[in-house]
Amino acid sequence: MSQLLSFALPGVPYGCVFALMAVGLVLTYKASGVFNLAFGAQAFVSALTYVSLIDGGWPRWAAAVIAVLVIGPVVGILLDRLLFRRIRTASPLVTLVPSLGLLVALPQVAIMVVGSIPVIPPPALVGNAQRVYLHLGSVPVSGLELSVTGATLVVVAGLVALFRFTPVGLEMRAVVESPRLTELAGIDSSRIGLAAWILSSVLAGLAGVLLAPLYAQVDPQNFTVLLVWGIAGAVIGRFTSLPLALVGGLALGIGQQILAGYLPPGVVANGLRPSLPFFVLLIFLPLVGTSRATDPLAGCDPPTSAVERAVSGYRSGATAAAGGSWESLAGGAVTSVGVWHRRLDGAAPTPLADRFTRRPTATLALVVGVVAVISALTWVPPDWLFTMNQALAVSIIFLSLTLLTGMSGLISLCQATFAGLGGFVAGQLAVHFGLPVMIGVIAGGLLAALLGVVVAIPTLRLAGLSLALATLAFALLADNILFPVSWVGNGAGGVTVPRPSAGPISFAAAKPFFLLSLVVLGGAALVVKLVGDGTMGRYLAAVRGSELASSSVGIDVTRLRVLVFAISAGLAGVGGAMSGSLEGSLSPDAYGYQVSIVLLAVVAIVGIGSISGAIVAGVVYEVLQQAVTTLPARFAGLVAVLFGLAALSYTRHPEGFLDVLGGRAERVIERARNRRATARQGSGSVPPPTGGPVVAQAGGMS
Amino acid sequence: MTAPNLTAPNLMVVTDLTKRFGGLVALDAVSLQVRAGEAVGVIGPNGAGKSTLFNCLSGLESPDAGTVIFCGRRIDRMAAWRRSRLGIGRTFQRLELFEGMTVADHLLVAEQAHTGTVRIWRDLLHRGGPSPAELDHVRQVLGLLGLDDVADQPVATLDLGRARLVELGRALMGAPRLLLLDEPSSGLDVADTRRLAETLADVRQRSGVAVVLVEHDLDLIHAVVDHLVVLDLGRVLADGPTVEVLADPEVRRAYLGALA
Numbered sequence: 001m002s003q004l005l006s007f008a009l010p011g012v013p014y015g016c017v018f019a020l021m022a023v024g025l026v027l028t029y030k031a032s033g034v035f036n037l038a039f040g041a042q043a044f045v046s047a048l049t050y051v052s053l054i055d056g057g058w059p060r061w062a063a064a065v066i067a068v069l070v071i072g073p074v075v076g077i078l079l080d081r082l083l084f085r086r087i088r089t090a091s092p093l094v095t096l097v098p099s100l101g102l103l104v105a106l107p108q109v110a111i112m113v114v115g116s117i118p119v120i121p122p123p124a125l126v127g128n129a130q131r132v133y134l135h136l137g138s139v140p141v142s143g144l145e146l147s148v149t150g151a152t153l154v155v156v157a158g159l160v161a162l163f164r165f166t167p168v169g170l171e172m173r174a175v176v177e178s179p180r181l182t183e184l185a186g187i188d189s190s191r192i193g194l195a196a197w198i199l200s201s202v203l204a205g206l207a208g209v210l211l212a213p214l215y216a217q218v219d220p221q222n223f224t225v226l227l228v229w230g231i232a233g234a235v236i237g238r239f240t241s242l243p244l245a246l247v248g249g250l251a252l253g254i255g256q257q258i259l260a261g262y263l264p265p266g267v268v269a270n271g272l273r274p275s276l277p278f279f280v281l282l283i284f285l286p287l288v289g290t291s292r293a294t295d296p297l298a299g300c301d302p303p304t305s306a307v308e309r310a311v312s313g314y315r316s317g318a319t320a321a322a323g324g325s326w327e328s329l330a331g332g333a334v335t336s337v338g339v340w341h342r343r344l345d346g347a348a349p350t351p352l353a354d355r356f357t358r359r360p361t362a363t364l365a366l367v368v369g370v371v372a373v374i375s376a377l378t379w380v381p382p383d384w385l386f387t388m389n390q391a392l393a394v395s396i397i398f399l400s401l402t403l404l405t406g407m408s409g410l411i412s413l414c415q416a417t418f419a420g421l422g423g424f425v426a427g428q429l430a431v432h433f434g435l436p437v438m439i440g441v442i443a444g445g446l447l448a449a450l451l452g453v454v455v456a457i458p459t460l461r462l463a464g465l466s467l468a469l470a471t472l473a474f475a476l477l478a479d480n481i482l483f484p485v486s487w488v489g490n491g492a493g494g495v496t497v498p499r500p501s502a503g504p505i506s507f508a509a510a511k512p513f514f515l516l517s518l519v520v521l522g523g524a525a526l527v528v529k530l531v532g533d534g535t536m537g538r539y540l541a542a543v544r545g546s547e548l549a550s551s552s553v554g555i556d557v558t559r560l561r562v563l564v565f566a567i568s569a570g571l572a573g574v575g576g577a578m579s580g581s582l583e584g585s586l587s588p589d590a591y592g593y594q595v596s597i598v599l600l601a602v603v604a605i606v607g608i609g610s611i612s613g614a615i616v617a618g619v620v621y622e623v624l625q626q627a628v629t630t631l632p633a634r635f636a637g638l639v640a641v642l643f644g645l646a647a648l649s650y651t652r653h654p655e656g657f658l659d660v661l662g663g664r665a666e667r668v669i670e671r672a673r674n675r676r677a678t679a680r681q682g683s684g685s686v687p688p689p690t691g692g693p694v695v696a697q698a699g700g701m702s
Numbered sequence: 703m704t705a706p707n708l709t710a711p712n713l714m715v716v717t718d719l720t721k722r723f724g725g726l727v728a729l730d731a732v733s734l735q736v737r738a739g740e741a742v743g744v745i746g747p748n749g750a751g752k753s754t755l756f757n758c759l760s761g762l763e764s765p766d767a768g769t770v771i772f773c774g775r776r777i778d779r780m781a782a783w784r785r786s787r788l789g790i791g792r793t794f795q796r797l798e799l800f801e802g803m804t805v806a807d808h809l810l811v812a813e814q815a816h817t818g819t820v821r822i823w824r825d826l827l828h829r830g831g832p833s834p835a836e837l838d839h840v841r842q843v844l845g846l847l848g849l850d851d852v853a854d855q856p857v858a859t860l861d862l863g864r865a866r867l868v869e870l871g872r873a874l875m876g877a878p879r880l881l882l883l884d885e886p887s888s889g890l891d892v893a894d895t896r897r898l899a900e901t902l903a904d905v906r907q908r909s910g911v912a913v914v915l916v917e918h919d920l921d922l923i924h925a926v927v928d929h930l931v932v933l934d935l936g937r938v939l940a941d942g943p944t945v946e947v948l949a950d951p952e953v954r955r956a957y958l959g960a961l962a
Contacts, residue, residue, distance in 0.1 A: 527826065534825025535814050542811045545800030552760055552798075553812035553872055554786035563822060 006139045007261030008254045013145050014229075015253020016152035017211045021230025022249035023159070024203035026237050031175050031189075031196030033088040035239075035465050037099040038079060040227030041106035042201060043208030044220050046072045048110050048117065050209045051218050055118035064125055068205040075106075076201025080194060087651050092464035093411055094654045097604045100413075100597045101647020103227070107220035108640030117219070122212035125151055148210045155206060156246065162199075163242075172196050224594060225274065228476055229253070231469055232277035235284045252276065271480035278473035282458055285466045361662045361669075365612060376514050385510050387626040388619075389582050392517035395618030396524045396575030398603040399611065403528050404568035405600065406608035407537060409544035410561070411468040413596045414455060414475035415572045418448040420591025421482070422573025423580030424489050427497035437500035441520075441577040448573025449566040456565035460558055463547075475593035483588035494587030497580035517578055524571050525611045531567065540564060598643075605646045607656025616658050713738045713880055713912050714759075719768035719778075721754050721936075728754040730936040731768065736880065741906065741913040743927035743944065745920075747956070750933040752916040753795060756882050759914075760792045761785045773879065787816055791873030792882035795916075797865055799857045806853040808872045809840045816876025843871050846908070847901060863894035867901070874905065880912045887919045899925040920948075932956070 021039065028036045046067040053063035079102065087095050111117060125147040132140040163169040174182040175192045183189045207230075208223065215222050229252055236248025260273045376388050397419050404410050422444030429440040459470045483489030499508040500516065507513045531537055539560055543550045551557050580586035602621050607613025628639050646657075653660045714736040721729040728751045736742050744752050757763040759770060761782030770778040777785050800808055813836045832840075844850050847867045852860060857868055866886055873881055883902075887895045899922050906913060906926075917923050923930065923944065930947040932939040934956050940947045947953055 530826050531822070534822075534831070536822055536825050538807065538811050539815065541803055541807075542800045542815075545803060546798040548762060549794065549798035549800065549869075549872070550811075550815075551782040552762070552786055552792050554783045554815040554876065555811070556781070556783045558781075 002137050002139070003261075004258065005137055007258045009136065009139050009141065009145070009257075011254035011257030012250075013148035013210070013214065013253070014256065015250035016148050017207045017214075017226065017249075018229040018233050018253045019246045019249030020152060020155065020203045020207040020210070021226060022233025022237060022245035023242055024200035024207070025230055025234040026239055026242055026245045027172075027196050027200040027203070028084075029234070029239050031172065031193045031200075032080070032084055034084045034095050034099070036079075036084065036200075037096065037227065038102035038106060039200075039204050039230065040223045041103045041220070042072065042075050042079075042204040043211065043226060044107045044218070044223040045075055045110045045208070046205030047122070047208035047212040047218050047223070048107075048114055051118050051120065051122045051212060052114050054123060055120055060123060060125065064209055067209055068202060072201045072205025072208075073198045076197050076204070077194070080197045083648055083651065084197075085190070085193075090651070090654070092468065093405065093409075093604065093608075094651060096411060096465065096468055097601050097650050097654075098647045101601045101605070101644055101650070103224065104594065104598055104601070105640045105644025105647065107223070108637040109644060111220075112637040112641070117217065119217065121216055122218055124148075124213045125209065144213055151206065151210055155203070159242075168192070168195055172199075221594070225476075228277045228473060232280040232284075232473070235281055235288060235469070238284070238288045252280065271477075271484060274480045275473075275477040278470075278477040281470050281473045285470055286461050288466060361665050364665070373518065377511055382510060384626065385514065386582075387622050389510065389514050389517055390579065391618040391622040392514070392521045393575055393579035393582055393618075394599075394621055395615045396521055396578060397572050397599060398575075398614035398617045398621075399521075399524050399528050400568040400571035400575065401600060401603045402608055402611060402614045403531065403571065404564060405604075406610075406613075407528075407532055407544075408540045408561075408564050409463075410564070411464065411471070411600070412455075412565075412568070413468050413472035413593065413600060414478070415568075415599055416576075416591040416593070416595035417475045417478040417482075418451060418569040418572035419576025419579070420478075420489065420586070420588060421451055422448040422576035423497060423586040423591070424483075424495050425573070426577035427495035427580055427586060428487060430498050431496050436502075437498055437581055438502060440497075441500070441574055441581070444577040445570040445574040448576070449570030451573075452565040452567075452569025453562055455569070456562045460561060472593060472596070475596050479588065479592050483591070489586075489588035491588065494585050495580070496585045497577070497583070499581055499584070513582065517582070520574065520578055521615070524574065525615070527567070527571065528611055528614075531564075536560070536564070601643070601647055601650075604654075605650050605656060607658035609655060609659070613656050613658050711738055712736070713740075713773065715769075715771045716759070717769045717771075719755070719758055719765050719770065721751075721758055721763065721765045727936050729758065729765065729768075732933070732936070732938055733768075734931050734938065734941060736912050736914060738879070739906070739910045739912050740929065741915060741927045743923045743930040744914060744916045744933060745918070745923065745930065746933035746939075749935075751936040752933055753884060754936075755933070756792060756884050756914075756916060760790055760882055783815075786878075787876070789877070789879035790882065791876070791878035791880070793866070793869040793873050793884055793886060795884040795888060797862075797869065799865060799868060801858060802856060804854050804856055805849055805860070805868050805871075806840060806844065808857065808868055809843055809875050810836065812872045812875035813839055839875065843874050846874075846905065847871050862889045863891075863897070866890065866898070870901070870905075874909070874911075877909065878911055880914065883913060883915045883917075885916055885918065887917060887922050895919055895922055898922065902926050 021043070025036065025039055028034065028039075049071045050063050050067035053066060054060060058066075083098055083102075084095075087098070124144045126143070128143045131143050133143055133146055134141050161169075163173055171182065171187050171192045172195060174185070174187065175189050175196065180189075182192070207226065211222070211226055212218050230249065232252055233249030234245050236251070237243075237245030256273050256276050259276065263272060372388070376385055380388065397415060400415055400418070401412070404412050404415075422441070425444035425447045426437060426440030429435040429443055430437050435443075455471065455474055459467055459474075462470050484491040489495065499506070499513060501507055505512070507516045532540075539550070539555050542553075542555060543557055543560060547557055576586075576591065583590075603614060603617040606617035606620060624639050624642065628635060631638065649657075712735050716732060716734050718731040718733055719729050720727070720731055730751075732751070732755060734742070744755065746752055754763065758765045758778070761777070761780060761784070765778055768778065769776055772785070772788060772790065775788070777788065780788075800811065803811070810832055814832065817836075841850075844853050847870065849864065849867060849871060852864060857865060860868065866889075870881075870883070870886065873883075886898055886902075890898065902913065903926065905911065913926065915923070915926060927944050929942060930944045931941045932947060932950075932953050939956055940950050940953045
């Protein structure tokens with residue numbers, strides 16, 4: 001018993017912090033309809049403020065007050081006003097991407113503002129962190145544990161009082177229960193939403209300040225991990241119950257320490273503890289009711305916003321834009337090679353030349369592409385050629401998201417895990433078994449596909465946010481259990497991946513490798529295109545539209561979903577293997593869960609609905625990173641800032657900036673062309689403008 | 703209204719179907735038969751278990767007890783997509799359309815899904831397009847329902863009456879033997895409802911499909927249905943020829959009391 005206590009007690013401060021996070025997440029989720037993944041970043045900002053102020057000579061209490069009660073709410077209110085307020089009714093992807101972007105960008109921005117992370121160990125809120133103040137039985141209790149537990153108790157008491165005895169608390173509970181019913185009762189739910197937002201930001205700040213002393217230094221990564229634990233707590237509370245979330249967080253903190261105490265040390269034990277959130281999510285997420293089940297007004301949803309309609313369609317805008325007429329079908333042969341948004345009727349494709357004159361941006365893209373390839377093979381300096389190579393490899397990984405998230409509406413936050421596995425397999429096979437690297441790349445893709453199946457099966461019943469969170473937790477699990485193993489990712493050592501060769505032809509040099517990557521990327525793009533155009537793409541669009549109706553027309557949704565996960569994971573694996581082969585080695589860090597977050601956000605911002613979106617995303621992603629290295633060191637955070645701004649603007653253009661720019665360019669060119677045509681012919685046979693894709697227009701309106 | 707064919711074989715036999723949600727008994731030992739080509743109406747007050755019955759028949763929910771036999775096969779434990787391929791099509795009371803897809807694509811998906819699972823290898827060889835026969839069938843159903851002029855429009859642009867027709871058309875693909883229609887007239891005005899009745903009669907005459915119709919609109923029931931089942935609180939209150947059932951005093955008390 002005292003052994004159990006000695007294991008459990010060190011878990012209490014963690015549990016307290018997790019509980020605060022969980023409560024804050026539930027509060028904002030229910031009050032504002034947004035699952036705020038930037039919550040971890042908010043906690044970090046407060047923690048950084050706290051430590052920096054102390055480093056600057058402030059007393060601890062003053063630093064804590066500024067960090068928790070000033071900075072916390074200010075950041076929270078800014079986020080609410082600038083962002084979350086606008087996306088309350090949007091689709092899961094539209095609410096997720098900005099908060100994911102902020103989760104990554106906000107800490108970097110904060111570090112830039114402060115200058116650098118102070119190297120002092122963060123002190124506890126009160127008392128001496130290390131000193132033992134009392135014993136519970138035979139278990140010593142340190143100042144750190146006392147201060148965290150004490151602060152949490154005070155906060156919980158305050159929360160109980162707020163919710164029990166104040167009108168604002170009552171209204172907040174009502175909003176959490178059902179925002180719309182509360183509105184009908186004459187309460188301004190957005191005002192209450194703001195109150196809930198401020199309150200939760202204070203909780204995030206407090207969690208940050210309390211968590212900071214548990215680690216040697218303030219590090220953004222710890223706060224993302226904290227976020228995942230908080231999410232697990234919130235899921236135990238089914239995203240609705242504040243007391244259950246509190247208890248859940250506490251139980252997780254204590255549970256993980258008990259687990260650590262009883263499990264034998266070693267890779268698996270060390271990995272199993274941080275993976276606890278994954279199992280909790282897997283068990284509890286299916287129990288989370290949809291809003292339909294809990295909100296009595298869910299049946300009378302308001303019409304979908306323009307934003308939502310705009311992103312609902314990998315195909316939606318496409319079918320209208322393609323302008324193929326069902327009437328004119330006359331049983332044409334199905335040979336529409338090259339028409340991305342294939343006509344539904346399989347009518348004869350527009351002649352190639354015709355298509356390019358009609359879609360001027362396509363011509364532009366072709367020219368840019370050809371120039372880029374020729375440049376890469378002639379005058380581009382080696383470091384930039386390397387960047388171009390990286391862009392090709394990462395584009396393959398982005399394509400895997402085009403298929404999975406863009407086409408199928410399945411949000412995955414573990415694509416980097418698949419990519420990493422592909423790379424490790426290629427390297428291990430080449431180094432240990434002497435297999436040709438190209439065989440290794442294929443094997444890597446196949447094994448990643450298998451891992452995709454492994455992820456798909458337990459998450460079959462999850463969708464939207466739940467699926468995103470489950471895959472995020474899976475990425476964390478892989479980071480902790482799979483990648484440290486010597487015959488997979490080999491921990492910090494990483495894995496060597498040689499450059500491939502085929503018989504006498506070696507792809508070791510940069511230019512041949514560039515050509516090889518180009519071919520592999522082309523193959524990946526072709527797979528995505530064929531799948532999207534074929535029966536599978538149509539089924540995927542149907543399932544995205546309505547899973548119930550899909551199964552009632554005979555679509556085996558389970559099989560379809562496992563299949564699309566496998567193909568997507570396989571593509572990511574091939575991309576990861578190519579990337580590893582390019583770099584020469586691969587470390588698990590390069591494919592941690594944070595990378596998955598960044599990948600999804602980047603491709604969504606650029607354009608997750610098309611193949612060109614994935615390729616442009618790859619180029620932008622790598623070129624920006626390379627460009628920053630040429631700038632002075634203090635601009636190192638610039639990419640993060642840009643990324644954050646792009647994530648913010650994403651809510652206005654959820655179809656991606658590529659489509660927006662493309663649509664604009666097309667309209668400009670078309671107008672100019674029409675003007676020229678009318679000038680030349682007077683009144684004549686000017687073809688009516690076909691207009692940009694519907695998606696782009698919808699985005700332009702909002 | 704066609705005369706009920708009492709000699710036709712049973713297409714579906716439901717025996718003692720029971721479904722509970724926690725303490726609530728949504729279906730309490732419901733039994734009913736549907737003969738080939740027959741149209742059966744199901745009426746009952748809100749909460750009588752009509753939609754639960756449909757969900758249990760089409761496979762979206764699994765019953766706690768009882769059997770469903772369709773074409774001689776037991777289907778009560780079968781996945782929804784398998785039942786669909788056996789020949790059960792359905793519509794939804796609350797529209798479940800594939801948002802973003804065109805009308806024609808709705809029918810095409812249903813047609814292709816009916817004949818097989820994902821043809822991934824054919825897709826990858828660029829042979830995944832619709833076959834002429836599939837396109838032909840889609841065109842036929844579009845014509846039957848009068849949807850030709852909106853075939854290329856995204857479903858979001860349709861009015862409710864047409865949207866319900868798209869659901870009907872989707873359920874008709876793959877030549878089903880049984881259609882489960884869940885309040886197809888809800889939200890429609892009188893003219894649209896009358897048109898729906900005509901369309902249904904037309905469909906039945908051409909394809910010989912059997913229909914189970916959950917409906918509140920008694921005019922539509924009268925126009926379409928041969929025999930009527932009354933559900934109340936999960937139990938079958940009455941089951942017989944439409945006119946007789948509607949004349950039954952107990953039915954009038956339980957269901958029509960407010961109307962009579």
